[in-house]
Amino acid sequence: MTISLNRRRFLAATLAAGVLPAGTAAAAGRKRFGITLHPYYSYVANIVGDRAEVVPIIPAGFNPHAYEPRPEDIQRIGSLDAIVLNGIGHDDFAGRMIAASSKPKLPVVEANADVPPLPAAGSAARASGKVVNPHSFLSITGSVLQVATIARELGRLDPANAEAYTANARTYSRRLRQLRADALGKLAGAGDTRLRVATIHGAYDYLLREFGLEVSAVVEPAHGIEPSPAQLAETIATMRRLDVQVIFSELNFPSAYVETIRRETGIRLYSFSHISHGDYAAAQFEREMTRNMDTLVQAMLETAP
Amino acid sequence: MHHQIVRRAGAERETLWVLLAAGLILATATAAVGLRPAPDAEAALAPHRIDSRTALTAAEQGLHADLKMAAAEIAALRKAAGISNGRSPSPAELAAQALPPFAADASAAARGGHAWTLVESGGTVAYAGLSADPGTAGSLVLLLDGDDHGDGGGDYHGPAIWLKRAAEAPPARLDEASLAAAGWKRITSTFTAGVTR
Numbered sequence: 216m217t218i219s220l221n222r223r224r225f226l227a228a229t230l231a232a233g234v235l236p237a238g239t240a241a242a243a244g245r246k247r248f249g250i251t252l253h254p255y256y257s258y259v260a261n262i263v264g265d266r267a268e269v270v271p272i273i274p275a276g277f278n279p280h281a282y283e284p285r286p287e288d289i290q291r292i293g294s295l296d297a298i299v300l301n302g303i304g305h306d307d308f309a310g311r312m313i314a315a316s317s318k319p320k321l322p323v324v325e326a327n328a329d330v331p332p333l334p335a336a337g338s339a340a341r342a343s344g345k346v347v348n349p350h351s352f353l354s355i356t357g358s359v360l361q362v363a364t365i366a367r368e369l370g371r372l373d374p375a376n377a378e379a380y381t382a383n384a385r386t387y388s389r390r391l392r393q394l395r396a397d398a399l400g401k402l403a404g405a406g407d408t409r410l411r412v413a414t415i416h417g418a419y420d421y422l423l424r425e426f427g428l429e430v431s432a433v434v435e436p437a438h439g440i441e442p443s444p445a446q447l448a449e450t451i452a453t454m455r456r457l458d459v460q461v462i463f464s465e466l467n468f469p470s471a472y473v474e475t476i477r478r479e480t481g482i483r484l485y486s487f488s489h490i491s492h493g494d495y496a497a498a499q500f501e502r503e504m505t506r507n508m509d510t511l512v513q514a515m516l517e518t519a520p
Numbered sequence: 521m522h523h524q525i526v527r528r529a530g531a532e533r534e535t536l537w538v539l540l541a542a543g544l545i546l547a548t549a550t551a552a553v554g555l556r557p558a559p560d561a562e563a564a565l566a567p568h569r570i571d572s573r574t575a576l577t578a579a580e581q582g583l584h585a586d587l588k589m590a591a592a593e594i595a596a597l598r599k600a601a602g603i604s605n606g607r608s609p610s611p612a613e614l615a616a617q618a619l620p621p622f623a624a625d626a627s628a629a630a631r632g633g634h635a636w637t638l639v640e641s642g643g644t645v646a647y648a649g650l651s652a653d654p655g656t657a658g659s660l661v662l663l664l665d666g667d668d669h670g671d672g673g674g675d676y677h678g679p680a681i682w683l684k685r686a687a688e689a690p691p692a693r694l695d696e697a698s699l700a701a702a703g704w705k706r707i708t709s710t711f712t713a714g715v716t717r
Contacts, residue, residue: 304714331572331585331709345712347573356585356620363592385596396618402626409630424582425620427630 246373249291249298251306252279253490254352255326255365257500259299261387262366266376270295272312275494279305284312293317297372299324299365303332304349324368326361327351333424336417336433353490354421355395355504359388394501395425398508401516402426408515413459415473419487423463426511431457434476441472451479461518463511465489485514565708568700570683572709579631579657583649584681584707586620587662590647591679593619594664608645608664611636621649632657641694648690659687661704663694681707 246267250256259269272288272295273279289312292298300309302325313321332347351357366384370377402408410428414420417433434450442450454462454476462484464473477484487510488503496502565571572584597609614622615636621628622636634649634657647662663680682691682704691702699706 303711307714327711329588331581331588331707332711333581334573347711347714349714354585356582356589359589360585360592388593392618392620395620396623396625399623399625399627405626407630408626420578421585424578424585425627427579427582427627429578 244375246296247294248369249295249321251298251309252301252352253493253495254358254500255299255301256495257497258326258358258362258365258387259369260497262362262369262380262384263376264379264383266379267369267373269495271495272298272309276492279491282308284308284315288312289316292321295321297322297324297369299326299369301326301349301352303327303330303347303351304335305352322372324365324372326365329364330357330360333420336414336420336430348417348420350418351421352500353418353487353504353507354425355391356425357421358500358504359391362388362391390501391504394505394508398512399426401512405516405519408519410515410518411458411460413454413457413462413482415462415464415476416489418465418489419463422487422507422511426515428515431459434462447472447475451476454480454482461485461514463487463514467492483514483518485510487511568696568705569708570705572707576683576707577657580660580683582627583621583631583634583657583660584683587647587660587681588679590614590619590622591662591664608638610638611647622647630656634660637690639690639694641692644694646691646694650687650690654685658683658685661691661694661699683707 246263247270248259248263248267249270249272250259251272256269256271263269270291272291273282274288292313293316295318298309298313298321300306300323302323313319313323330351332351335346335348351361362384366380370380373380408427411431412423412428413432413434414423414430415433416435417430420430423430432453434453459480459482462476462480462482464484464486466486466488473484476482487507490500490503493499570576572581576584594609594614611622615624617623618625621631621634628634632654633652635652636647636649639646639648639661645664647664649660649662651657651659661682661684663682680696682699683706684702684704687704691699691704693699693702696706
């Protein structure tokens with residue numbers, strides 16, 4: 216009897232200890248906003264600050280291009296107040312996950328609602344430009360437009376913090392714009408920096424357009440998949456035909472393939488980050504975009520005539 | 521005398537039935553596909569509209585996105601200064617803040633070298649950028665107080681941005697009818713299909 220009572224007390228104390236912090240958080244009214252991709256973690260974390268929690272529904276380390284929903288990830292959706300989605304093709308798995316979750320009517324923030332979409336490039340391009348390029352997050356303007364949309368919509372869902380979200384979004388957007396201004400500043404006096412560009416993955420059109428560059432060719436057979444020798448030979452022939460001056464590859468891409476292209480064509484090759492690796496962090500987007508723009512500026516300065 | 525006709529060994533009847541069944545399935549499938557065609561391409565755009573994804577040059581696409589971003593920043597600047605319908609920041613002030621596309625940077629030079637001016641007409645404020653290189657990008661007009669009447673589909677949020685490839689001067693009048701009559705086209709963005717949907 217005594218033992219069982221003690222056990223009951225122990226259980227009660229353990230439960231109280233475990234439950235109380237969660238209860239306090241709920242009392243404080245901190246909303247939980249889900250995200251699917253790394254850049255969106257950075258956006259939402261900078262918008263909400265410590266007024267809400269940002270919850271990645273895919274654990275770090277999964278490639279969003281090849282992700283298949285797992286039961287534990289679907290379960291996590293049940294604890295959210297809303298979810299922020301790319302919504303134009305990079306996280307289409309989320310719709311199925313939300314439908315299968317305990318909250319099929321979870322409010323969804325379509326981050327790209329105000330972004331003018333570009334046509335998909337490379338292996339995803341079909342139906343005469345109808346398919347949209349989902350990589351709007353790999354650019355400054357695309358990100359600033361999304362940050363404004365996310366802040367506005369999260370403010371609607373959490374009116375008590377709406378003003379703070381708008382103010383934070385503006386501060387963050389200014390920092391992002393400054394990154395681009397700094398990069399462009401390094402090109403001042405460099406003369407004509409127009410280049411004929413090829414990319415290995417059709418993800419960087421949004422970024423390159425901000426620098427007045429156009430992608431002449433996307434030479435990716437399929438994202439992250441090693442091409443066959445015939446495809447490789449065709450890729451090399453295409454680059455020679457288009458007289459490409461610079462190739463942008465991707466960090467974490469199969470290096471033997473990229474190295475063969477570089478060796479056979481003799482074209483300069485640089486690598487961008489797709490911002491889909493590593494731990495989720497508020498500063499990740501700024502850190503990796505700074506590196507991307509440094510790479511771009513370096514390429515423009517080294518390759519321009 | 522008892523007669524019995526014995527069919528010779530063979531699968532003619534079965535083959536016939538299988539072929540008939542296959543033919544029936546094919547006919548049903550053809551009829552179903554014929555009767556349920558994919559929805560037609562989205563309604564054609566009004567003549568004074570232009571699609572941002574398929575009809576703009578790369579430079580124009582970059583400028584269009586930058587103008588959408590700038591419009592939000594300009595609205596915030598006006599709000600912060602307590603101006604609702606009063607003075608708007610000049611293009612030079614915006615350039616000083618390194619706000620694209622007004623900033624005179626390497627990107628502006630590579631995308632048509634636009635010369636921006638503030639235009640006001642009939643209570644509407646607009647920023648007009650005349651292109652120095654219409655082959656790269658046409659001239660653009662950003663209408664701050666633009667609203668969409670929903671006649672062309674899409675782009676219901678935010679400012680109105682108009683394009684004219686061969687513009688020699690900023691538009692004199694800023695209402696939709698006058699802009700359309702002067703050969704300007706409103707840029708429209710739509711989502712038609714994703715990579716998987």
